[in-house]
Amino acid sequence: SKFSVENLLADLAESKNVVDWQNTFDNHTIEPECLPVKVPLLLINGTFGIAIGRRIEVPKHSLNDVIDATIEVLHNPKAKVVLIPDPCQKCEIIDTDWKKISNMGFGYFVERGIVDIVTMNNGIQYLSIKSVPDLITPNSIMDKIEELVKNNVLVQISDIQDHSTNENLDIRIILKRGSDANYVKQTLYKNTSLQDTKRVNMEVIDGTNIQRISYKAYISYFLEFRRECKFRLYNARLQKAETRLHQIEIYIKILESGDVENIVHMIRNQSSMEESYLVEWLMKKLNITDLQAKFVLHTEIGRLSKGHLKKYKEERDKLNMAVQEYINIITHEEIIDKEIETELLDIKAKYGKGVPKSKVPRRGARKFNSVRRY
16 A cells, blocks of 8 residues: 555665564565554554464554654653554544553453444434444344344344445344334344454564563564665665765765776776776776776766766765665764654644544445345
């Protein structure tokens, strides 16, 4: 996705040295140990699964909320962090001790799908299921309602109609005349996954150790990681600029000397064409470094014409400014912190609203050509 390219891969595309690399499982190539992600993705994406006998569960949170908390910790490492989950579909989050959950990285909460009560012109009411909790499919809800009807738990239901579209969930549970819609609604919450208890267990790998951490601890880890990525990125930019500057300086030196033709002639007339011999000869002849000597040997003659001299001098001035800028950033952590904040605010402005929750596609929903009648 565009978000992933910009916020997970962009730094890596500029310099592979921004993170450490390791061998792949078959040792045939290498891969990054991690991606230089620009946002605290674990809290935004969430995760769940079982591995090595441990069940990890981190709910999804609003990108806006997570970025705001990150910037707050960036300014004040002692700041408190309290986050409330933000499901994919708009759901009700039953109140619980979010401060305790955020501080411990562990706890339970209840997520409840939205169900509206609608009265038709003929006086008959129906329940409209507008959303379901994370990891719950509408199909499973409908199957469970069928089971409740067949077992005479919900005798008030006459039809189930699926009016859902690709953009909106709308499962209508038609009630018999005179039925108590609120009773049916509460029964659905009690007996189906429309109301689901979720667990938070934020266990992470720190080196080789698995530990449960708070939301704030994770954000603090992220900020240190991001500072390191920025530091390494600017080191890579500095190295690239200094290397190019080193190359430009020898071009300027040769062009200003007016000895281009003599140098080319001397290279062509050397008895040995071994690169190591020519590099050493040029180093002594021109009083330059081995790297500059290699630049001269591998440069096209056209690049050493006097017409390029002005352009090389202009580029040298820009490179000198860039080198000083990069050194200044590398040696001042507060500049890196400011850039991290600006980057986070840009991401928030661009992606913070996200996809409207009414537009989130349903997972596993099915269409019906006819209604279910009971």
